Each structure stands twice: as structure tokens, then as C-alpha cells.
Amino acid sequence: GQNIDQPTEMTATEGAIVQINCTYQTSGFNGLFWYQQHAGEAPTFLSYNVLDGLEEKGRFSSFLSRSKGYSYLLLKELQMKDSASYLCAVYSGAGSYQLTFGKGTKLSVIP
Amino acid sequence: DTGVSQNPRHKITKRGQNVTFRCDPISEHNRLYWYRQTLGQGPEFLTYFQNEAQLEKSRLLSDRFSAERPKGSFSTLEIQRTEQGDSAMYLCASTPRGGAGEAFFGQGTRLTVV
Numbered sequence: 042g043q044n045i046d047q048p049t050e051m052t053a054t055e056g057a058i059v060q061i062n063c064t065y066q067t068s069g070f071n072g073l074f075w076y077q078q079h080a081g082e083a084p085t086f087l088s089y090n091v092l093d094g095l096e097e098k099g100r101f102s103s104f105l106s107r108s109k110g111y112s113y114l115l116l117k118e119l120q121m122k123d124s125a126s127y128l129c130a131v132y133s134g135a136g137s138y139q140l141t142f143g144k145g146t147k148l149s150v151i152p
Numbered sequence: 153d154t155g156v157s158q159n160p161r162h163k164i165t166k167r168g169q170n171v172t173f174r175c176d177p178i179s180e181h182n183r184l185y186w187y188r189q190t191l192g193q194g195p196e197f198l199t200y201f202q203n204e205a206q207l208e209k210s211r212l213l214s215d216r217f218s219a220e221r222p223k224g225s226f227s228t229l230e231i232q233r234t235e236q237g238d239s240a241m242y243l244c245a246s247t248p249r250g251g252a253g254e255a256f257f258g259q260g261t262r263l264t265v266v
Contacts, residue, residue, distance in 0.1 A: 045194075084257050137208060139200060145194050
């Protein structure tokens with residue numbers, strides 16, 4: 042089976058740093074993705090990790106530990122526009138092309 | 153690049169009616185996906201096309217759901233005899249040849265069954 046867990050909600054202050062965790066248990070693993078989704082809008086791609094370690098892209102970084110089934114998304118210098126849901130998704134591969142998504146973490150950035 | 157386009161954006165239908173949604177992927181993308189998303193949940197996979205071939209279907213996809221992608225371009229998703237439980241956002245996504253998960257999503261079609 043596929044199981045992806047992430048916190049339901051988080052609140053952080055403008056200008057601060059926030060870490061959103063994701064743990065997964067899947068039948069296969071060929072990469073982990075983070076997506077951002079503003080209310081009523083489509084998910085947009087943020088990052089992709091397939092090897093262990095940290096991937097940095099501007100204010101956003103994503104970390105993966107395959108042995109622990111764990112990833113996090115780090116958002117620095119938070120801005121009000123970062124208020125959104127953040128979705129963790131796993132690509133299992135092995136003949137399947139689907140992404141399995143977690144339920145998403147709703148981040149609220151407050152002044 | 154106009155992105156992934158979905159029509160209609162909103163659809164309200166009575167229970168028991170049939171509905172059809174359309175997705176136009178990014179033109180050079182050969183892989184197309186349909187997902188369904190309900191409030192407070194992540195997108196849930198429905199089906200996948202590579203060019204015109206439907207290569208994967210979720211076990212959650214009942215017989216009332218059918219999807220096509222004639223000529224490997226746009227795709228349609230039809231729901232027959234709609235039920236209130238079908239109310240959701242239906243998202244289409246496409247990826248380029250060789251792409252795995254860096255999917256580009258459309259704005260979705262929000263279906264409300266009354």
C-alpha cells in the first residue's frame with residue numbers, strides 16, 4: 042500500500058523559516074515531489090528529490106532520506122504569498138506512472 | 153506556451169446526469185493524467201495516457217467513468233449517472249516525454265452534483 046503523512050496545518054510568521062515534514066511508506070520509490078497549491082488553483086511544481094540530500098532552489102529547499110522514508114520542504118524568508126497548501130507526492134515507478142499525494146499541509150503566514 | 157487548459161471550469165449537474173470534461177495538455181507533452189481532488193485532500197490518481205494509449209487506471213475508477221485521448225492530443229473524461237459523491241475538482245496534468253512527476257496541472261473542473 043501507499044501511505045504519505047504530512048501535518049495538516051502550520052502557522053509561521055512573515056520573514057521566518059518553516060519546515061514541512063513528509064513521511065512515506067510506498068511499495069516502490071523513484072522520486073519525491075513537492076507541489077504548492079493556492080486555494081482554488083492548480084498545484085504547481087516546487088521540487089524533485091530522487092537521491093538523498095538537500096536540493097536548494099532560491100528560498101525553497103527540499104531534503105530526502107530514502108532510508109528513513111522522510112522528506113522536508115524548507116521555506117526561508119517567508120512571505121505572505123507563501124500561504125498555501127504544500128503537497129508531498131511520491132512517484133513509485135515500477136510500471137506505474139502515477140503520483141501518490143499526501144493530504145497536504147496548509148501553511149498560514151501571519152504578519 | 154498556454155499551459156494545460158481544462159473546460160469547463162465549473163459544472164453543476166443533477167444526480168443521474170452524464171457529464172464530460174475536456175483537457176488540452178501542453179502541446180509537446182505526450183503523457184496525460186487525470187486526478188480528482190476533494191476538499192482537504194491531495195489529488196487522487198484516476199488514469200494515465202501515453203499518447204493515445206490508456207496505460208493505467210485506478211481501481212477507484214468505477215465503470216461509470218471513462219476517459220479517452222483520441223489522436224494523442226486532447227482528452228475527455230466522462231462520468232455517467234453522476235452521484236453526489238462524484239462532487240470534486242477534476243484535475244488534468246501533462247508531462248513531457250521522459251518526465252516523471254514534474255507534472256503541469258490545469259486549473260481543474262469543479263463538479264457539483266446536486
